[in-house]
Amino acid sequence: MLSFVVSALVCAALGFAGGLLLRPMADRMFHRRPSLRSYRRELTGPRPGLAFYVIPPGLGDTDEIVAELTAGRRPRLCLIGRLCGPLPYDRVAVPEKALLRGALWVAPGLLMFDPRGDAEMSVLEAPYGVETSEPMLTEAGDPVLTLDLGDGVLVFEPAPDTDLEHAWSRIRSVLEDDQPSA
Incomplete structure (x- = not known):
């Protein structure tokens, strides 16, 4: 017993x-949750393979989403700033109220913008890099990094303590790095 x-x-x-x-x-x-691929939109940009995702808030944990999208490519650069887009080419100035504050994470072939608060996460898949356009200006007259998506532009304004050219140089070096990280 x-x-x-x-x-x-x-x-x-x-x-x-x-x-x-x-x-x-x-x-x-x-x-x-729905597959992230359902939020993917192919772009006809100047370089092949461009795709843009707008991931709604509340879809899941940001770390899980990033892990799924990066597929083992760890982000190697984080820049704090403001992002907006895609915007049409004919836009004269970037509206201040459209620029969202947050963190731009860069991994080889991938840009991810994680905004503060309860806003949509933007992801640009660019396996062969991206082209820049002539920098657009904000309504305040400040230049912003302007990425050509083919059917519009994506703009990023780094934090005031970061030079625009230096930020683009760092982004491009990580984005176009095809060597896997150890």
């Missing part, structure tokens, strides 16, 4: 521990 009670307790403890270990996997299986 005692061995039966001990066996039952051991089985219950193992079942409880197994449940704790398997719960995260079960949660992921039953709480599936």
Whole structure:
């Protein structure tokens, strides 16, 4: 009788521990979010392979989204600043209210903008790099980095303590680096 009670307790403890270990996997299986590919839009830019994603807030944990999009390519550069786009080519100035504050993460072939607060995450997939256009100006007259997407432009204004040319040089060196990081 005692061995039966001990066996039952051991089985219950193992079942409880197994449940704790398997719960995260079960949660992921039953709480599936839509594929990020459904948010992907192909672009006809000056370089092949350009794609743009606008990922709505609340879709999931930012770290999981970044891990899925980067597929093992760790972001190697983070610049704080403001982003806006895509905007049409004929735009004279970038509206101040359209520029969102946040962090621009750069990995080889990928730019990800993670805004502060509850806003959409923007991702530019650029396996062969991106072309820049003549810098657009904000309504205040400040130049912003202008990336050519083919059907519009994406603009990034680095923090005031970062030079625009230096920021672009750093972004381009990481974006076009095809050597896998160790």
